[in-house]
Amino acid sequence: MVDDFLLRAALAGLGLCVAAGPLGSFVLWRRMAYMGDATAHAAVLGVALALASSLPIYAGTLFVALAMALAVTLLGSRGHSADASLGVLSHSALAIGLLAISFLPGARVDLTAYLFGDVLAVTGRDLIWIWGGAIAVLALLVWRWDALLTATLNEELAQAAGFDPRRERLVLVVTMALVIAVSVKIVGALLIAALLIIPAAAARSLARSPEAMAGLATLAGAAAVLAGLWASLRFDTPAGPSIVAAAAGLFVLGLIAGALRRG
Amino acid sequence: MPGLFGGRTVTLIAAKGLSVRHGAVVALQAVDFAIRRGEIVTVVGPNGSGKSTLIRALIGLEPAARGQVDRAPGLRIGYVPQRLHVDRVLPLTVRRFLSLPHKVTDAEAAGALARTGVAGVEARQMADLSGGQLQRVLLARALLARPDILILDEPTQGLDQPGVAAFYRLLEDVRAETGVAVLMVSHDLHVVMSASDRVVCLNGHICCEGAPRVVSAAPEYRALFGLGTGGALALYRHDHDHDHDHDHGHDHDHGHHHDHGHRHDHHTPEPADG
Numbered sequence: 001m002v003d004d005f006l007l008r009a010a011l012a013g014l015g016l017c018v019a020a021g022p023l024g025s026f027v028l029w030r031r032m033a034y035m036g037d038a039t040a041h042a043a044v045l046g047v048a049l050a051l052a053s054s055l056p057i058y059a060g061t062l063f064v065a066l067a068m069a070l071a072v073t074l075l076g077s078r079g080h081s082a083d084a085s086l087g088v089l090s091h092s093a094l095a096i097g098l099l100a101i102s103f104l105p106g107a108r109v110d111l112t113a114y115l116f117g118d119v120l121a122v123t124g125r126d127l128i129w130i131w132g133g134a135i136a137v138l139a140l141l142v143w144r145w146d147a148l149l150t151a152t153l154n155e156e157l158a159q160a161a162g163f164d165p166r167r168e169r170l171v172l173v174v175t176m177a178l179v180i181a182v183s184v185k186i187v188g189a190l191l192i193a194a195l196l197i198i199p200a201a202a203a204r205s206l207a208r209s210p211e212a213m214a215g216l217a218t219l220a221g222a223a224a225v226l227a228g229l230w231a232s233l234r235f236d237t238p239a240g241p242s243i244v245a246a247a248a249g250l251f252v253l254g255l256i257a258g259a260l261r262r263g
Numbered sequence: 264m265p266g267l268f269g270g271r272t273v274t275l276i277a278a279k280g281l282s283v284r285h286g287a288v289v290a291l292q293a294v295d296f297a298i299r300r301g302e303i304v305t306v307v308g309p310n311g312s313g314k315s316t317l318i319r320a321l322i323g324l325e326p327a328a329r330g331q332v333d334r335a336p337g338l339r340i341g342y343v344p345q346r347l348h349v350d351r352v353l354p355l356t357v358r359r360f361l362s363l364p365h366k367v368t369d370a371e372a373a374g375a376l377a378r379t380g381v382a383g384v385e386a387r388q389m390a391d392l393s394g395g396q397l398q399r400v401l402l403a404r405a406l407l408a409r410p411d412i413l414i415l416d417e418p419t420q421g422l423d424q425p426g427v428a429a430f431y432r433l434l435e436d437v438r439a440e441t442g443v444a445v446l447m448v449s450h451d452l453h454v455v456m457s458a459s460d461r462v463v464c465l466n467g468h469i470c471c472e473g474a475p476r477v478v479s480a481a482p483e484y485r486a487l488f489g490l491g492t493g494g495a496l497a498l499y500r501h502d503h504d505h506d507h508d509h510d511h512g513h514d515h516d517h518g519h520h521h522d523h524g525h526r527h528d529h530h531t532p533e534p535a536d537g
Contacts (some may be wrong), residue, residue, distance in 0.1 A: 029353045097484045146364035153355075153363070154349060159324045160342030160414065162362050208388070 002124035005120055013225030013243065015130040016183045016195065019137035020234075021147075021218025023179055024200035025210065026172055029152050033073055034083070036193035038090035040180050043217075044097030048113045050106055058129045058149045062181035067091060069173040088218075107126065117240035119229070126185055132139035133182035137175045144171050149210055187240040194244045199224060202251040205258025220250050248255040273300040275412045275444055276321050276336055280330030283313070283320050290316040291469045293330070298412065301459055303438060305479075308465035309487065311507040315345065316415050317465065319445070341410030341443070343401045345417045349389040357392070357400055358385035365409050369527070375403035379433060394421025398430065406437065407485040412444040414436075419449070 027036055043061040050060025068089060075085040101111060113121070122130075141148065151158035151168035158165045176196075183192050203216035228243030235242075277297040283290045291313045293468045298304050308314050312360040320332055322340060349355055359373045369385075376382050379399040384392070392400060398418060405413055413434070419427040435447055447459075462478040464470045465519035477485050 010311060029350065108265055146362075150364040152353070153349065153360075154344045156319060156324060156344050156416070157342055157347075158364070159409070160322050162341040163364065165324075203354075204352055204354065208355060209359055215353055235417075 001254065005122075006233065008122045008124070008127060009119045009229055009239065011127055012186050012228060013229065014128050014222050015127070015134045016179070016186055017199070017218050017221030019134040019141075019175070019179050019227060020221050021203075021216075022141045022201060022214035022220075023137060023172070024196035024219055025203070025214045026148065026152065026251075027176070027196050028123045028171070028200050028204070028220050029210075032172070032176070033197050034086050034090075035069070036180070036196050038072060038086045038093070039065045039069050040189045040192040041090045041094035041179055042097070043180055043192075044114060045093050045100060046097070046181070048097050048100030048242055049185065049188075051101065058133075058181055058256075061184050062177065064093070064178045065177035066174065069177045069221060073169065074175050088229050089099050093194075098136065099133070105235055111251060114184055114239055115188045117186050119186045119239045119243075120232075122185060127132070130182045130186070133178050138179070140171060140175055144168060148172065159213075160263050183206060187243060191240050191244050195247065197222075198244065198247040198251050202247065202254035206261070220254070221247065226249055274298070275300060275335050276446075277333045278321060278330065279333075280469075281317075282318060282329035283316050283325050283334060284328040285316075288407075288466065289328075290325075291320065294380040294469055296321075296463065296469070297408050298444055298446050300411065301438065301442045302460050303434075303447070304461045304463060305449055305459040305475075306463045306465050307449050310450060311387045312466040314465055315416055315451070318414060318446075318448055320405060322414065335411070336381055338412065339408055339410045341408045342407030342412045343398075343405050343413065343418050345420065345448075347389075347401060351390050353390075355389045356385065357387050357389060360389055360400065361385075361404050361407060363404075365408065371407060372403075374394075375407045376400070378406065378437075379403040380429070395423070395426045396420060398426075402430075402433070412441055412446060415445070415447045417450065419446055422428065434458075 003009060003239070004071050027033055031201075035175035042064045044065030046061035047057055048058045048060075049064060052062070053132065072086055073088060075089075098111070110118075112118075138189065147163040148162075148168050148171065151163060151165040155165040158168065179196070181190050183195065200217040202220045203213045207216050208214035224247035225243050227246035227249075229239060231237060232239040232245065234244040274297050280293055280294070281294040282292050282514075285506060294317065296317070306317060314371065316325055321334075323332070323334070343524055350426060357376070358372055359367075361367055361375065367375075373382065373383060376384060378400075379402045380398050381399040381403065384396060384400065387396075389397070389400075390418050399419060402415075402418070405415075415434075419430055420431055436449075437443060438445055439460075457475065459475050462475045463472040463483045464478055464481070464487065466487050470476055471481040473481070
């Protein structure tokens, strides 16, 4: 008999992977990894806002993650160095978020739950947020898939085919904010980007098409979630880092398998 | 503007008094430009002259600071980018690429690849193609859109000299077969295809335009490119004789001396033929 909390944890992790596989692939293809980090760090500030205003955590993280993602996109398109603006915004948001949480009156907030996740404490209500968000993200990505891919290859190519590349970039930014907002509780703000990037990178060496890479990334993520949860239970390690470490292991296996296949 | 897109010589894209700014920099100033059905127009200009900006404005990617761009309703554009960098992290076969973003059948894909001279590359990864193959695959994809106009941004970068000639011949044939208009950007009038109906010389504004020979002899063009051999415009071949009079100066003005595949051999002594 599987314990309820473990089942909920597994369901939460798998829900995240449904969205993180395809989205993480785009993050790699478009080199948005650092942007993922910045948005995730901003989510900590969202947690503080939510706790202060007694809104749901997800509403706070979603709001701040969206604001961060849009700010970064806007700065990038204005010709500021993306690296510099991301660096400033990312670490400022994290620091201010941590400060804000420390100022919260009376609340004994377990900071580590938001930095490293607390997947074993996922509730039924969390599951609704996570699966709802994941399915919304997946639907959006599937709907815009060909336009997103074209815009990823070349902006002019997309524009000439009748798609506004700025709109497609916005789709990715919004979906990333959504995924990050719902996954704070699972792996925490510091490791979310890892769950976007590492399964997709593991899938790359085995895939021959973008769609295969996205699908394999979801499978790799799911395997990492299950393996990480098992390890967490077996060795009493923190769940979030265990999941990310398992994903890293899969990445190495993917490299080896890819090298063997190429002979 | 009634009648702009009507009549026998249909205007496909027209810019009127178009100015484009990049921040404080004026990239294009009061450009009047039009291309009609079946025309081959080449835009030449040194690097930084706003050629790519003009193309981006014509397809709707650069907002006009002044003036306007009109495209014929329902205009289908086949676009060939200057360079398509497909990162190794993105697995993408040629076949899949040809269906982006609009699905085409296997037969259509095979036909287009055969037409552009790269039959049978469907299963290859985009990242593994040579420069010449990539250029032909890009053209095949552009043709699959059944375009009214082909827009090519420096399409011959990465091609060797016979490759450039073959590529231009291919464009001419396609125009003859389908009546597609061709708008091409080049930094080098020496390799502008002779079939160009018009050459537009651009340097932030339009300096001069006309038939290839007229433009190459125009004082504005010579001032910009520093060429002394107005009559040396060659069909499908580079001429090297101006190098000897001009100390390779234009080479540096254009900034195209790095990493493109033309065999200029500017610095190799050759028998002067001019």
